[in-house]
Amino acid sequence: SQELEQSPQSLIVQEGKNLTINCTSSKTLYGLYWYKQKYGEGLIFLMMLQKGGEEKSHEKITAKLDEKKQQSSLHITASQPSHAGIYLCGAARSNDYKLSFGAGTTVTVRA
Amino acid sequence: KAGVTQTPRYLIKTRGQQVTLSCSPISGHRSVSWYQQTPGQGLQFLFEYFSETQRNKGNFPGRFSGRQFSNSRSEMNVSTLELGDSALYLCASSFTMGTGRYEQYFGPGTRLTVT
Numbered sequence: 001s002q003e004l005e006q007s008p009q010s011l012i013v014q015e016g017k018n019l020t021i022n023c024t025s026s027k028t029l030y031g032l033y034w035y036k037q038k039y040g041e042g043l044i045f046l047m048m049l050q051k052g053g054e055e056k057s058h059e060k061i062t063a064k065l066d067e068k069k070q071q072s073s074l075h076i077t078a079s080q081p082s083h084a085g086i087y088l089c090g091a092a093r094s095n096d097y098k099l100s101f102g103a104g105t106t107v108t109v110r111a
Numbered sequence: 112k113a114g115v116t117q118t119p120r121y122l123i124k125t126r127g128q129q130v131t132l133s134c135s136p137i138s139g140h141r142s143v144s145w146y147q148q149t150p151g152q153g154l155q156f157l158f159e160y161f162s163e164t165q166r167n168k169g170n171f172p173g174r175f176s177g178r179q180f181s182n183s184r185s186e187m188n189v190s191t192l193e194l195g196d197s198a199l200y201l202c203a204s205s206f207t208m209g210t211g212r213y214e215q216y217f218g219p220g221t222r223l224t225v226t
Contacts, residue, residue, distance in 0.1 A: 030213045042201060043217035050212055077130075088154065090215075097144050097205055097215060098167045101154040 003027060006102035013079050014110050021074045021105045023089035030093035032072045033099060034063050042047045043088065046074075060091050076107075085110045112138055113203050115218035122223045129190040134223045136183050136204030142166075144215070145177060148199040151172040157200075161183055161207060188225075197225045 005024045006047050007073035013019045018106035029040065049054045049065035049072060056063050060077045076083050086106050116135045124130050127157055136143050144167075145157040149204035156169040177187040183204075199220045206213045 033215060035217070040220075040222065042117075043203075045214055045216050048212070049144040084164050090154075092212065095212070096167055097142055097159050097203075097207075098156050098169070099144075099146075099215065100156065103153050107184065 003093075004089065004100055004102040006087075006089055006105050008056045008105060009103070010106040010108070012108045012110060016078055016079060019076050019079055019107065020043075020090075021087050021107075022092075023072045023074070023102055025070045025091055027070070027093055028092050029065070029069045029072075030094055031065075032065055032069075033090040033092075034072070034074050035090065036103070037088060079107075079109050079111060081109050083107060097107050113209055115202055116203050117200075117218040117221050119221060120219065121222045121224075123226060124192050125226055126160060126192055126194060130186060130223060131186055131188045132189075132200055132202075132223070133222065134185045134202030134204075134218060136185070136202075137206075137216060140182050140204035140206050140216075142205040142207045143179055143183060143202045144205075145185070145187050146201045146217075147171070148201060148220070149197075152202070157187065159207050176217050192225045196223065198223060 002037045019054045034046040047063045052067040052069045086104045090101045142161045144159040148154045159167040163179045179185045201220045202218045205215045
């Protein structure tokens, strides 16, 4: 969706290095979801953010939603091969469960 | 708790046929959404069901339909299949109560190939 832009489109990182993925919306977000997908498989839920300024962490992954609720970032610390995959952000633009998704960011972790 | 399950996982159909896909949500989840994922269009919302009622619908032709049963299980149907319907169809379920927002969990998907 052009309303939800993810950057970069792909990235290659050396194992142990940090990486950041951005998700920018042209409209206010009511909720922002981050998922990870292995090619051709289902989406694995990572985190959901609702409030401007909210930040959540799980293991080595941290996600933030900016104050104006139009941008989110996903940060992975000390990347591992298990972090490889496609990361997708999904946006809720109203108080329902219809999500629009970004095109995804393909992450490759090199040993 | 078991996750979202989808059957079948893989399906091959011929153009013009119809197909029915099934989704069982996580126990206690009453909202079920369907998405289509293709390399060209990405992940697109089809429709969402809650308590056997369609609450939301995406921009897909009427050939795409769905329903939800009293146990929250859902099915989607595609009639008169076209080559462009080849895609990964994903189902997602959410717990809902009032106006709160909850996590949405996806199933493994059904890979549909139309020949």
